[in-house]
Amino acid sequence: MSLDQRALRNCLGQFASGVTVVTTADGTAVYGxxxxxxxxxxxxxxxxxxxLDRRSRTCDRLAGSPFGVNVLGADQRDLALLFAGRGDGAGADIAWDGPERAPRLAGAVAHFxxxxxxxxxxxxxxxxxGEVTAFDAPGGPPLVFHAGELGEFRRPSGEAAWTGSLDGPAHGWTADFAALTGARPV
Structure with missing residues (x-):
């Protein structure tokens, strides 16, 4: 059975994910x-x-070399495009925060x-x-990839992710449990 690759890619694109830049270095050259x-x-x-796509220049360079995984922030769209080969690089002033063998992009919301x-x-x-030997998570809003587009993650209003959900503490099984046992929902 042969699948339509474009249709499969579009279907897979419905799964939203974060965006990273994977980096490695060889002497003074940085690849990502x-x-x-x-x-x-x-x-x-x-x-x-x-x-990584086998055809990417970075793919073979990861074999046997330390590497960094930079989780990009919502304000780093241009870096995502640049390292995807879609930016023109004109005026690209990339700020790095070390380490040398697993380069870290300044401003990343997390780095491994x-x-x-x-x-x-x-x-x-x-x-x-890769085995993680160090990590850091300054945090911030992440850059998100969905259906071929880069965008921002928007948090719903409210105090918890389940606000308004029937499974939240004020509803659903926790309230049922409290009614049966006399315990107070947390």
Whole structure:
């Protein structure tokens, strides 16, 4: 059975994800690629995974080299485009915050410094698993990728993600539990 690749890509694009730039360095040259396929794998040991297109210049450079995963902030759209090969680079003044072998982009909302753990064949991609040796999360609003567009994450108004949900503390099973036991919902 053959699937329509464009239709599959559009369907996969309905899954919103964060945007990262994966970086590595070789001497004074820094290499990077915009990647939305990033995920945690394990806390013990601390492992993360990035999926890079085999054709990207950064993909082969990750094999055997420390690398950084920079989670971009909502104000870093131009950097995402630049490292995706879609920016013209004109006037690009990229600010770096070290470390040398796993370069960190200044202003990223989170950064992971990784050493190679394993690489796996992923069809037209290579799945690079890295062991996290350092991390930092200054925080801030993230850049989001959805349906081929870069945008911002908008938090709903209210105090909690479940505000207005029937599963929230004032409704649903917690209220039912409280009614049965006399306990107060938290």
């Amino acid at each position: 690629a915009t990647v939305s396929s990033f995920t945690s794998v394990s806390l013990d040991p601390p492992l993360v995974l990035v999926s 410094t990784c050493v190679p753990w394993a690489s796996y064949d992923g069809g037209d991609h290579v799945l690079h698993v």
